[in-house]
Amino acid sequence: xxxxxGESLRHLGEVRMLRTLRTIEGAQGPRVRVNGNEVVLxxxxxxxxxxxxxxxxxxxIKATEVYGVGSGASRLVSGSMELxxxxxxxxxxxxxxEAALLFNSGFAAxxxxxxxxFESEDVIFSDDLNHASIIDGCRLxxxxxxxxxxxxVNALEEKLRQEQARRKGRFLIVTDxxxxxxxxxxxxxELVSLKQRYDALLMIDDAHGSGVLGPCGRxxxxxxxxxxxxxxxxGTLGKAFGVCGAxxxxxxxxxxxxxxxxxxxxxxxxxxxxxxxxAMAALDIIESDEGHERRQRLRHNTNIxxxxxxxxxxxxxxxxxxxxxxxxxxxxxxxxxxxxxLGRGFFMQGIRPPTVPSGTCRLRATLxxxxxxxxxxxxxxxxxxxxxxxxxx
Ligand SMILES: Cc1ncc(COP(=O)(O)O)c(C=O)c1O
Numbered sequence: 001x002x003x004x005x006g007e008s009l010r011h012l013g014e015v016r017m018l019r020t021l022r023t024i025e026g027a028q029g030p031r032v033r034v035n036g037n038e039v040v041l042x043x044x045x046x047x048x049x050x051x052x053x054x055x056x057x058x059x060x061i062k063a064t065e066v067y068g069v070g071s072g073a074s075r076l077v078s079g080s081m082e083l084x085x086x087x088x089x090x091x092x093x094x095x096x097x098e099a100a101l102l103f104n105s106g107f108a109a110x111x112x113x114x115x116x117x118f119e120s121e122d123v124i125f126s127d128d129l130n131h132a133s134i135i136d137g138c139r140l141x142x143x144x145x146x147x148x149x150x151x152x153v154n155a156l157e158e159k160l161r162q163e164q165a166r167r168k169g170r171f172l173i174v175t176d177x178x179x180x181x182x183x184x185x186x187x188x189x190e191l192v193s194l195k196q197r198y199d200a201l202l203m204i205d206d207a208h209g210s211g212v213l214g215p216c217g218r219x220x221x222x223x224x225x226x227x228x229x230x231x232x233x234x235g236t237l238g239k240a241f242g243v244c245g246a247x248x249x250x251x252x253x254x255x256x257x258x259x260x261x262x263x264x265x266x267x268x269x270x271x272x273x274x275x276x277x278x279a280m281a282a283l284d285i286i287e288s289d290e291g292h293e294r295r296q297r298l299r300h301n302t303n304i305x306x307x308x309x310x311x312x313x314x315x316x317x318x319x320x321x322x323x324x325x326x327x328x329x330x331x332x333x334x335x336x337x338x339x340x341x342l343g344r345g346f347f348m349q350g351i352r353p354p355t356v357p358s359g360t361c362r363l364r365a366t367l368x369x370x371x372x373x374x375x376x377x378x379x380x381x382x383x384x385x386x387x388x389x390x391x392x393x
Contacts, residue, residue, distance in 0.1 A: 015331065016331040016332050016335050016352075017331055017352055017353070022034060022347075024041075027051075027052040028041075028044060028046050028051040028052050029041070029049070029051075029052055029370070030049065030368050030370045030371045030372070030375065031375075032347070034342065034347060037345070038345070039342060039345050039346060039347045040345060040346050040347065040371070040375045040378070040379055041347050041368070042346060042347060042348040042365045042366060042367070042371075042379055043347060043348055043349040043364065043365070043366055044366060044368065045208070045238065045239035045240075045366060046239070046240075046242055046368060047208075047211070047212055047239060047240045047298055047322050047366070047367070047368055047369065048211060048212070048240045048242065048285075048286070048291070048294045048295070048298065048368075048369050049242075049294065049368050049369045049370035050240070050241060050242030050243075050282050050285060051242035051243075052242075053242060053281075053282075053285065055281045055284070055285065056242055056243065056278040056281045056282055056285075057278075058281070059274075059277040059278050059280065059281035060274035060275075060277055060278040061274075062277065063083060063273045063274045063276075063277030063278075064273070064274045066273075067081060067082075067083065067273035067274075067277075068273065069272055069273075069274070070269075070272060071084075071269060071270040071271065071272060071273060072269070073269060073270070074265075074266065074267065074268055074269055074270060075102075075259075075265065075270045076259070076266055079269060079270035080270065081270070081273050081276075083273045083276040083277050083280075084102055084270060084271065084273075084276050086276065086280065087102060087247075087276035087279055087280050087283075088100045088101060088102055088247070090280055090283055091235075091247050091249055091283070092249055094218065094249075094283060094286075094287070095218060095219075095227075095233045095235070095249035096218075096227060096228070097233060097249040097250055097251065098250070098251050098252040098255075099249070099250065099251065099252045099254075099255040099256075100247050100248065100249040100250075100255065101247060101248050101255045101258055101259065101265065102245060102246070102247050102270070102271060102276070103245065103246045103247065103248070103264060103265060104245055104246075104264070104268055104269075104270070104271055105236075105238070105244065105245060105246055106131075106133060106205070106207050106234070106236035106238065106246040107132075107133040107136075108246070108264035108265075108268065109133075109234055109236075109246040109247070109248060109264070110131065110133035110134050110136070110137045110205060110234060111133055111136050111137040111140055111264055112137070112258065112262040112263060112264035112265055113137065113203070113232065113234060113248055113258065113262065114134070114137030114138055114140065114141040114143075114174070115137060115140040115141050115262065115263060116257065116258045116261040116262030116263070116265070117141075117172075117232075117254065117257060117258065117261075118141040118142065118143035118170070118172060119142050119143060119169060120142040120143065120144075120169075121143075121168040121169030121170075122141075122142075122143035122144075122169040122170045122171070122172065123143060123144050123145075123146055123163050123167075123169070123170075123171050123172070124138050124141060124143050124144070124145045124146070124172045124174060125145075125146050125147075125148055125156060125159060125160065125171065125172065125173045125174070125200070126138055126145055126146070126147050126148070126174050126175075127147075127148060127150055127151065127174075127175045127176065127179075127186070128147045128148065128149055128150050129150045129176070129179050129181065129182060130174065130175060130176050130205070131176055131180050131205060131207065133205075134174055134176070134205060138174075143169075143172075146159050146163065150179075150182075151184065151186065151187050153187055153190040153191065153194065156173070156191075156194060157194055160194060160197075160198045160200070164198060170200075170201060171198055171199065171200035171201065172200060172201045172202075172203060172232075173191055173194065173195055173200050173201070173202050173203070174202075174203040174204075174205070174232075175191060175202075175203075175204060175205070176204075176205045176206075176207070176208070177204045177205065177206035177207075177208065177209035177210075177213070177219055177220030177221070178206070178207075178208035178209045178212075178213070178220060178321050178323065179208075179323075180207065180208055180323065181323075181325060181351060181355065181356050181362075181364065182317045182318065182319060182323070182325055183316075183317070183318075183319030183320065183321045183322070183323030183324055183325060184317065184318040184319055184320060184321075185209075185213075185220060185223070185320050185321065186204070186220060188204075188220060188221055188223075188224045188226050188229075189224055189226060192226050192229040195229070201231040201232065202229065202230055202231050202232070203230070203231065203232035203233075203234060204219070204220060204221060204230050204232070204233060204234065205234045206219040206220050206221075206233065206234065206235045207234075207235065207236040207239055207246075208239060208240075208321065208322075208323060209223070209321075210235035210236070210239075210240060210241075211235075211239070211240030211241055211282075211286050211291075211295075212240050212295060212298065212321070212322065213321070214227070216287065217240075217286045217287070217291055217292075217295060219233070219235065221233070231250065231251075231254075232248060232250050232254065233248065233249040233250065234246065234247070234248050235247055235249070237275070237279045237282070240282075240286070241279055241282040241283070241286070242278075242282055243275055243278045243279045243282060244271075244275060245271050245275050245276075245279065294369040294370075295369070297369040297370070298322055298367060298368065298369040300373075301322075301367040301368070301369070301371050301373070301376045302321065302322045302324065302367045304373065304376055304377060304380070305324060305365065305367055305376050305377075305379065305380050306319060306324050308377065308380035308381070308384070309324070309326060309380055309383060309384065312384045312388075314326050314327070314383075314384075314387065315327040322366055322367040322368075323364065323365075323366055324364070324365040324366070324367070325351075325362040325363070325364050325365075326362055326363040326364075326365065326383055326387065327360060327361075327362050328350070328361050328362055328363055328387065328390075329359055329360065329361055330359075330361055331350075331352045331353075331361050333361075333390050334350035334351070334352060334361040334362065334363065335350045335352070336390075337350060337363055337383075337386055337387060337390065338350040338363065340386055341363075341382055341383070341386060344382050344386075345382075346378075346379045346382050346383075348363045348364070348365050348379070348383070349363070349364055350362070350363055350364075351363075351364045363383065363387075365379070365383075
């Protein structure tokens with residue numbers, strides 16, 4: 001048996017598709033150490049720079065001193081601690097919903113929400129570039145899944161019309177708010193209109209929009225002024241919030257249903273108390289003037305990086321956000337570019353299938369609020385110079 005795995009790993013290595021871990025030495029920040037060298041970090045989801053913010057660190061230390069490091073059990077047994085409940089109340093207020101529920105990760109949230117809420121007579125309509133955790137959630141749910149082409153609202157409407165004729169249960173439209181590999185934004189106004197016309201529920205996975213988009217950082221729906229139209233607001237705490245974990249903000253009946261039926265919620269030890277404490281400190285910042293300033297700096301860094309590369313002729317797909325794919329097409333040059341950039345002091349992860357469709361390998365850059373302008377411009381210039389030599393323009 002081990003030979004089979006060894007053979008398969010050797011094959012992945014030969015076609016430059018083997019995945020390995022790279023260790024970050026020290027804390028997360030706009031610059032980190034890799035193999036003893038300081039590099040500008042351009043592949044972290046720590047968008048607002050909160051992962052090592054003193055207020056979050058302090059909140060985590062204080063919570064640990066009072067509550068210890070472990071929760072000891074799942075929420076339904078004895079692991080529902082004051083800090084979990086306090087954070088859920090804060091998140092419900094932030095997302096302006098009746099209630100919220102914490103999950104141990106965004107992956108657990110998506111798989112559990114879809115499995116816990118949708119039955120065999122229901123239909124889930126899912127964008128074909130939705131995150132892997134939504135795809136797996138659709139697989140775990142008893143509902144039928146209908147995949148529609150990426151952001152194609154006409155194709156979605158056609159599928160809704162077809163399903164309406166034989167409808168027996170509920171319809172759910174589920175989409176990433178900001179797409180994790182392309183950095184483009186879901187067509188929320190059109191999805192809201194379809195949801196209303198076809199009496200569907202609308203769920204946004206706002207892993208990359210929460211804390212970042214919208215005047216108050218509430219996320220993608222707020223960006224479009226349509227926050228109240230969303231039925232299921234899923235968000236993560238490990239990206240802009242700088243901590244880990246995830247949540248669903250929704251109506252009380254949805255949250256109570258999940259407490260009773262969602263397997264990753266029911267059968268898993270709850271988050272360490274330091275996590276909700278740090279996440280509440282993150283929320284304090286996100287809702288403050290400092291949060292507003294950090295969002296502006298992130299937008300500024302994104303604009304200078306993207307406009308420099310667009311002007312130089314690179315294909316950045318339809319990215320409008322801090323996630324900026326620079327298309328390199330094939331695995332070999334993509335991974336060679338990642339290594340070469342690391343040698344020049346810039347860490348930008350190459351992304352290959354199966355994470356993205358074949359022929360669309362990319363350097364996926366992610367900007368942070370606390371990158372300096374000169375680091376951002378130097379990174380764009382390094383990408384331009386390197387990929388021009390590889391004929392990617
Ligand atoms: C769109 C989206 N949803 C969900 C997740 C999973 O979140 P987590 O990392 O908290 O498991 C990710 C992670 O990258 C994501 O990009």
